[in-house]
Amino acid sequence: MTSTDLSSSPAAEAVSDESAYQAPPFGSRGPVSEQLLAALRRPTEDAELTLSGFAERLELAIDDSDDMLRDDDLQLTLLILHGLHYGSVVDSDDEWEWHPRMVAARVAIEREFEAQLRERVPSVHFPDPTPEGVAAALFELTKPGPGPSAARFMAKKATEEQVREYVKLRSVYTLKEADAQTWSIPRLNGRAKAAMVEIQADEYGGGRPERMHSTIFARTMRALGLDDAYGTYIDEVPALTLASFNMMGMFGLNRRLRGATAGHYAVYEMTSSIPNRLLGDGFRRLGYGDEVTDYFDEHVEADAVHEQIAGRDLAGGLAEQEPELLADIAFGASAAMTVDGWAADDVLQAWLAGRSPLRVPRTQSESPEKSE
Amino acid sequence: MTGEAQIVACIDGPLLVRGDVELLSSTGEPVERNRRTVALCRCGVSMIKPFCDGSHKLVGFRSDPSEAGDS
Numbered sequence: 001m002t003s004t005d006l007s008s009s010p011a012a013e014a015v016s017d018e019s020a021y022q023a024p025p026f027g028s029r030g031p032v033s034e035q036l037l038a039a040l041r042r043p044t045e046d047a048e049l050t051l052s053g054f055a056e057r058l059e060l061a062i063d064d065s066d067d068m069l070r071d072d073d074l075q076l077t078l079l080i081l082h083g084l085h086y087g088s089v090v091d092s093d094d095e096w097e098w099h100p101r102m103v104a105a106r107v108a109i110e111r112e113f114e115a116q117l118r119e120r121v122p123s124v125h126f127p128d129p130t131p132e133g134v135a136a137a138l139f140e141l142t143k144p145g146p147g148p149s150a151a152r153f154m155a156k157k158a159t160e161e162q163v164r165e166y167v168k169l170r171s172v173y174t175l176k177e178a179d180a181q182t183w184s185i186p187r188l189n190g191r192a193k194a195a196m197v198e199i200q201a202d203e204y205g206g207g208r209p210e211r212m213h214s215t216i217f218a219r220t221m222r223a224l225g226l227d228d229a230y231g232t233y234i235d236e237v238p239a240l241t242l243a244s245f246n247m248m249g250m251f252g253l254n255r256r257l258r259g260a261t262a263g264h265y266a267v268y269e270m271t272s273s274i275p276n277r278l279l280g281d282g283f284r285r286l287g288y289g290d291e292v293t294d295y296f297d298e299h300v301e302a303d304a305v306h307e308q309i310a311g312r313d314l315a316g317g318l319a320e321q322e323p324e325l326l327a328d329i330a331f332g333a334s335a336a337m338t339v340d341g342w343a344a345d346d347v348l349q350a351w352l353a354g355r356s357p358l359r360v361p362r363t364q365s366e367s368p369e370k371s372e
Numbered sequence: 373m374t375g376e377a378q379i380v381a382c383i384d385g386p387l388l389v390r391g392d393v394e395l396l397s398s399t400g401e402p403v404e405r406n407r408r409t410v411a412l413c414r415c416g417v418s419m420i421k422p423f424c425d426g427s428h429k430l431v432g433f434r435s436d437p438s439e440a441g442d443s
Contacts, residue, residue, distance in 0.1 A: 202409070
């Protein structure tokens with residue numbers, strides 16, 4: 001294969017009828033994810049052929065991406081690349097995980113993604129690199145507001161269809177709940193590491209696999225008649241929600257960004273108990289029992305514990321050990337508030353306007369467009 | 373968990389309890405503990421008492437009496 005014609009994916013066509021691995025339950029969203037998905041159906045030995053022109057295609061897509069947070073093709077591509085590390089995303093040759101071209105593609109997308117996040121996320125200043133100072137700044141940043149929210153809408157108004165939409169969107173992260181943060185454990189030390197492990201042990205059920213949060217969520221999905229296999233609903237999930245998930249994978253997989261992981265996770269824990277009570281109320285209002293609400297009820301209690309540990313011992317402990325990470329702790333916190341705030345607002349606005357917040361999958365031949 | 377039980381009085385928040393502590397109701401029945409580290413309500417507003425549910429943040433609970441009321 002010598003062609004580097006960027007207008008089509010010749011490699012994909014050349015091998016599509018003799019693929020060795022299963023196609024994933026979701027489709028591509030543009031030229032980059034299309035070629036990547038096709039290449040992953042073949043062994044790494046075929047990389048020269050299957051990835052012909054891929055680096056150029058990717059570079060073009062990155063150069064053209066003014067808003068990577070809403071870029072369907074690149075966010076899906078990053079989710080697939082991170083998926084090589086997580087597993088259970090795309091059926092493929094295990095050798096792809098550390099294949100240099102996969103690592104190069106992942107890093108290229110992550111660098112631009114991070115740069116755009118740092119540009120767009122409002123900068124917040126944490127004044128004091130002490131455990132109590134950081135905890136106080138994080139609690140201030142995440143202070144519950146009185147305004148409308150997707151969680152309040154779920155509690156009071158959401159229909160059967162809307163609560164299913166919510167669960168589908170949430171499944172991108174929650175079927176792998178806490179895994180992104182686990183990447184950071186060997187990259188932390190002392191008090192911050194002990195805090196992360198204390199939280200994660202609880203996330204993973206404290207030794208009881210049936211109490212693992214991802215497992216409890218899978219049960220909620222099944223009780224709602226949804227498929228709990230990872231990726232079933234990816235086609236319906238907008239780029240911004242993929243970006244929210246990819247962001248924490250990027251923070252976790254890059255040791256350099258351990259401060260951002262700590263700030264991000266603290267915000268997740270601090271914005272969980274109260275909304276999850278509302279979410280549980282929503283499902284109870286519609287007549288659902290413990291099988292569905294257990295996940296949300298569990299988080300009311302668990303995250304009231306985790307938020308104290310994450311603020312003071314994880315983020316605060318890290319700031320005390322490595323004061324130079326204070327700005328990244330604040331960045332990760334602000335990024336979590338901002339990106340998840342935008343995603344939640346998109347959902348709420350769609351519901352208020354009587355629309356579905358889910359994405360309508362495009363056919364493969366169509367070119368991706370921005371969903372502004 | 374080895375070592376002695378530990379209770380952290382979180383500023384403007386719950387009591388965080390680690391270690392081997394028996395939780396009992398006032399009539400002596402054991403309170404089921406679902407996790408190793410628990411947070412006990414001290415603002416009085418939690419709906420899952422004796423555990424914390426984060427409600428202290430909604431009511432502006434202050435743990436320092438001299439600051440109470442200026443949330």
